[in-house]
Each structure stands twice: as structure tokens, then as C-alpha cells.
Amino acid sequence: MSPAGSNPLGFARAERARFYAELDEFLRIPSVSAKSDHDADTGRAAEWVRAQLAGAGLEAETFATPGHPVVVGEWRGAGPDAPTVLIYGHYDVQPPEPLELWDSPPFEPDVRDGRIYARGSADDKGQLFLHIKALEAHLKTRGRLPVNVIMLAEGEEEVGSPNLVPFVREHRERLAADTVVISDSAMFAPGLPSLLFSLRGLAYFEIHATGPSSDLHSGAYGGAVLNPANALAKVIGGLHDNDGRITIRGFYDDIIEPSPKTLAGIRALPFDADEYAREVGARATGGERGYSALERLWTRPSCDVNGMLSGYTGEGAKTVLPAKAMAKVSFRLVPRQSPERVHELFEKHLARVAPPGVRLELVELHGGRPWRASLDGPLFDAASRALEKSFGTRPVLAGEGGSIPIVGEFEEILGANSLLLGFALPGANMHAPNEWFATDCFERGIDTLIHLYDELAGV
């Protein structure tokens, strides 16, 4: 072993080229969990993770589930008195569509301008991989880790983790940990690392509107037969009032406002809403009246159409009155809303607004609870120090508009506190074409996690 490889940080530097090559290999597996024709790929991705963990020096095993496999890696050499850290990540990815909007193919990683472009580079394969490499760096240089480690990698995060909670419940003793560490989010800004104080939850539905039993001629029937596409549009259009508030009765009732300290922290962050809108190519930010953009994203629920389909959508004019219309509509939730309660309220809402000639059916596709961190204590301090050592600046506290449904479950089942530190950058196109992960964050991310295990040893 070279001198550069004699400590974890040196090792990571010396092996960097290999790390990039391995990440490339990982990102080439199209492990799209939402689509059953990719089942073989998710299987391959799971096996790839298992082999990586074994190669890093952990005992690793793949568990079949009714869906995609769960991979567990363990290193218990720090002994019963040392803390146990459970690292959670996911190897599945979002569908890459629409493919034509990608500048390079989603599963052929392309490094350009300091960014690795590929589906999953940021969410979450790239970040999961950072942890594996940090563990490897410790184990290959010192032969040990300062803490006991459990790595838990699932393949169903992008479809709501339907089999993970049963798995965690079943293996709760084996998975018992003091701390859960998750890297599946973004830094607040380039060069400015952050620790998450909250995640929004999710309640994701499909609404099916059905009118006539088959498509009709819009001339011969239009005006006398209710059009399910018009009806669905009216339902969706009516979900927000003119102040951008969601009109479902009782929707806001369960919300617990964030602390004044949290709100003050948000206001103190360097954030330019116009710049933010420009970055995503929008003319302006929007949303619920009375809140700033960051407050809307981190502390307020939202309701978005994720997809919408009805009738004839090809070239030209087809004068059809469609038999049906479909929309995918999801809500982001904040503490203590729950997907179950929102489902119930949404059902009631639809029953109230459905026009007599159209049938509305609600199908829940997935849900996850919101989460709020306990901000005080040694855990956040340890992570802050690790980030500062690698990035040269102390992290800020940030919220996250997205959801990692399993976080709340970990806290409940395992009794562990969670630490969410992400290394993606804002605008990384997670869930969109041209997803990317910065090479600088890739490298500093590994260093941060190498520091983190040392820091956590004392917690």
C-alpha cells in the first residue's frame, strides 16, 4: 500500500479513479423500480451493492422481498460499547422519461463541466456509493471502523418503500442502531453544506374520471354528455383557491407550525427568490400567499399534478369527447399531517365536488410521513464538524421539500435519531431529465463521511 493510502483520506484520494469507474458501472444499471420490466435490473443493482459492501470488508447479504431486494451489510468490530450507525440509502431510480429531453442517455454516465450526468447520480446511487467508499477507506487502511456499522440499501424508495417497513420491523433487533445516517438530499448551495431539520411527507394519488363508456364524437355529443376531461380539470383546478391554499376541508388542521427559531433560521439564509425562479426557467415563484418560497417548500404542504392524460394527444385535431381522463396528483405534507388522513379528506372532497354525470375514482399510489429533526444534541454537532472539515465551512440548517418516508419509520421502529446530510446540489434534476451530481461534492462527500465515522465514535 502506498503512503498516500495509509490513512482513509489518503486512500480515498489514491483510489479516486477507481471510485469513479465503479460509480459509472453502478449508474449504468437501469434500476427503475416503478416499472416491472426493469425487475432484472433492480436485481442486478442489489447484487452490485452487496458485492461492493463485501469488497469493502463488510458482511453483506441480499434479502428477497415481495418487491425488490434489500441489501444489508454489517461490520460489528467496534464492540458492544461503541455506537452503532445505520446507513440507509436506495439503489433504485426514478423512470428516466421523457428520454428526448436528456442531453446524454440516462444510463450512460457522462462527465462534463464537473458534473456526472446520469439517472441516479444524485438520487440516490451516487450518494449511497459515497458511504460505501468511506467505509472501504477506513477498513482498507486501518482495518477497522470507530463505530459499528449497518448498511441498509433498498430498491423501492422511488415507489414508496412498500416492503421496507415490514423488513425493518422483522429485523428490528439486528438493525438496532443509535443513529441513522441518510444521504439522499441536497446541500443548501454550492460550497454551503447543510443538515436537514425537516422532510415533507407525501400522499400520491391517481384520479380516474369516467364519463361515457367509449369515446364519442365531440360534435354529436358535446354539450349534452358531460366530458370527464373537463370535469377532472375542474376538480383539479378547484384544489387551490386564489390564495394558493388547498381547498380540501380539514387539510390544514393537523399542521404543527415550525418553531420561531427554525423560521428565523430560514429567513437568515442567503436566498434570492427571483434567482431561484430563473434557475428553473420559471417566470416567477408562486404558491401559497403569505409565505416566502423557502417557507412554502420546507414548512407548508403543497399539491401538484404529476401527470395528466385524456383523449387524443397526437398530431392534429381529433374531435373526440373522451370516455375517461386520468391525473396523478400528489400532496407534500408537513408535520403532523399523515397520508392516511389526507386520503380520507381527499375522498370526501371528491365526493362533494364530483358532477353527477362523471364518476371519480381515487387510487392511492403511495404515501410517506413528514419528519422533523431534534435539533439539539451531540449528533448534529458531530456531523457539523465532519462537514466543516471537508467543506471548510460550518453547515446551515435547511428543510427539504421532498420526502424520505422511511425516516419517520426508522425513528419509530428503531428508536434511533436521524441525521440527514446530502451532497447533491440545488438544481440537480433529481426526478427530471439530465440529473447530475457534482464531482466536487462526490469527492468532498467521501471525505466528509470518512470524518463522520470518527466524529460519531464519541457520540
Add this chain to the structure above:
Amino acid sequence: MSPAGSNPLGFARAERARFYAELDEFLRIPSVSAKSDHDADTGRAAEWVRAQLAGAGLEAETFATPGHPVVVGEWRGAGPDAPTVLIYGHYDVQPPEPLELWDSPPFEPDVRDGRIYARGSADDKGQLFLHIKALEAHLKTRGRLPVNVIMLAEGEEEVGSPNLVPFVREHRERLAADTVVISDSAMFAPGLPSLLFSLRGLAYFEIHATGPSSDLHSGAYGGAVLNPANALAKVIGGLHDNDGRITIRGFYDDIIEPSPKTLAGIRALPFDADEYAREVGARATGGERGYSALERLWTRPSCDVNGMLSGYTGEGAKTVLPAKAMAKVSFRLVPRQSPERVHELFEKHLARVAPPGVRLELVELHGGRPWRASLDGPLFDAASRALEKSFGTRPVLAGEGGSIPIVGEFEEILGANSLLLGFALPGANMHAPNEWFATDCFERGIDTLIHLYDELAGV
């Protein structure tokens, strides 16, 4: 020639099997005018019609246009003192999608339960074909027709006839006629033939809503970046008020109410709204408050979504905030609304309702004027007698919710009165899967038209 073939009606009976075989051949040509990859098929269909007209004994010619060809057949043997009848029809068809809802393939005609199932069987290939066969029956038995005849068959009716009006203008002297006869509509009920007193016009648009420049993660951005699909739904949902009236300012200003006689005629028709709803598989009729279903269809404008597309519409839950959303929205118009004026009012409406963070773009796909018949005079009487001879009952006057944009243009350019008598039956699935044409109507339709030429000789 057999004795059965010695008069036009006998000829039609004797040659029936061949007529069916020829119609089958015609319907097999997938002449979808809206889709450019079917250009060769529309060309084939035009040539097929030309050859049929020539075979029937007309001088027939195909004219190229910037779009699909126009076919003109002529027989001028009745002399300058006899009336001239221009028969108009179209050989193009609607796109057949969604294909999976057809019980037999759209371009493989299947005769079952007294119906010919195929795209175009009713709209309009089957009905155009009736005229060709009636002409043939006269010419092959008597060697002449009682009137001069011009047959004009176009291939762009389903895309708004963009090249027909210029064609008719250019050839206005050659196409000069006393009467225009069109069979592109339906009978009021099985066994109850009808003559049309009105057609609705059409103004067909695509609305494109654009938000961020690419699809975003609905968690990371939802609530702060306006969602163009939500915005478009709100726009569409807002197009009708709670009374089913269209909310575009000035939309109803140009309407001329139908005569009390027409309204009384509508009320006298045998019509059961519940039965009508059941037939199309809808739970109830709907639409503008204060009008019956037939009044809504024939005398009131309407607004329908014909297609809608945004975001992710595949299997499962993709948490995307879409960059754009599209809807095809069309209005049916009544005298004297015009597509131009509606376009103008709709533009203004969208400018008024567009939210600041979303851009709305309106594209007009096609338009056509509404039409109302002159009910009095010998033309309607001649047609009534022809229908009565074939169907054994006098026709009723009916409106038509659909549009045949060229009718108004013919009246304006050629100065001819129009006679619209259709042989499709209600529920024929024009523009929908499983389009059909009744064999009984096919046979009686040919007989009717054979009678019609005799009756029109005296007009």
C-alpha cells in the same frame, strides 16, 4: 343485363354483393388525414374514388392540393336546362386511436349483427360510396341521369378542409350548382330518416402551458414553483360556470336564437334523455342549465376537452413537477358565432386568467362556421319524398351537433342551397372506436339517392 338490372333500383339489388365487396376495399385504405405518415393512403383513397367514378360513367379527375387530393367527377348529359347537383363527401377518416378499444381492427371491415364495423364506415366513406353507387345504378341502366351531377370528394374534412375552399373558389364556375347534397350525418333514429336544419360550427385549439424549463422534482420544488398542469387544469375548469355556461366574455353575444317553429319541432321529437345517457354509458346528461339535451346539441354552443397531456402518465408514481402541459380544447358554435371571433375572445380570456408564473400559448388547429338551412321550398320536399319512398316514412327535421365546415362556404361561394341527408344511425361511433354503419341503411340509402335524382329533376 338481367331484367332485375333493367332499372336503377333493380340494378342496385342485383349488384349488392359487389357493392359490399367494393365498400370493403374502400374501408381498408387507412386514409387518416391528420397523420402525415398516412399520406400515401389518402392518395390511394383518392385514386380509388376517381376510378369508381370513372367506372360508374362519370368523367373523373384527381386534383393535387397543398394537402390531400380533391377528386371531381362530372356528368353533364342532362343538358343546360336541367338542374345541376353537386354531391360533396370526404374520403379521409379520423385517427382510429385508441386501437385497443376496437373489437375488430379499424381498417379490416367486419360485418356483424347487421352492421359494418370499420373506421370511416359511417363518416364518411360509406355514405360517399352510396352516392357513387346511386349514380352508377342510373347510368348503367338508363344510360343517363335526370340531372347534371358534379361529385366533389375531398381528403381533408377531418382536419378542417384547409385546401377545399381555395379549390372551390378557384373552380367556382366549373363547380356551379343549384343544389349541394351531402350525406355525412345521421338519421334521427333507426327507421326514422331526417333532414338537417342546422350544423354547429367548430373552433378547435391547442393550449400549451409552460412553467419551468424542465421537469422538476415535485418535492424539491412543489409549492414554490407554479405547476403548469395545475394551472392549465384551473384554466379549463374555469371555462364553465356552475350553470354549465361558457365563461369567456362575449362568447354568447353573436348567437341568433332558432325560430319558435324549429324549437317546437325539436320538442315534438320522440326523445328520452335518460335512454340517451344510458346508450352512451353515461350516468346522466349534463350541460347548460335551462335547455333540453337536444336543444343543447343542436342550438347551443359547447366546449370540450378533446385531449390532455402532461408529465408522467405511465405505471406507478413519479414525483415530477412537469415543465409543460397541453390540452386540445374545442368549441362547437351556433349561428352566427364564428371561429375567428371565438379565437379572439379566447385569447383575451386566457390573457386575463393566466397566472404570473405560467405561460399560456393558444394555437388554432381548425375552425368552421355553423350553418342553418332554409327550410321552405321544393328542395326539402323532393328529399322528403325520396326518403319516404325508401324508408316508408316521412323524415323529421333534425339538427346536428357536429360540423361540416364546408356547407356554409358552398352556400357563400356557389350560391347553392344545401341538402343534408345522412344515413348513419345514432351511436355509430363516428370519431370513436367501433365505428359502424347499418347494412339496412346502406341498402335503403342507395335506394333513397336513386329516388332523389329523379325527384330533383323537377326542382
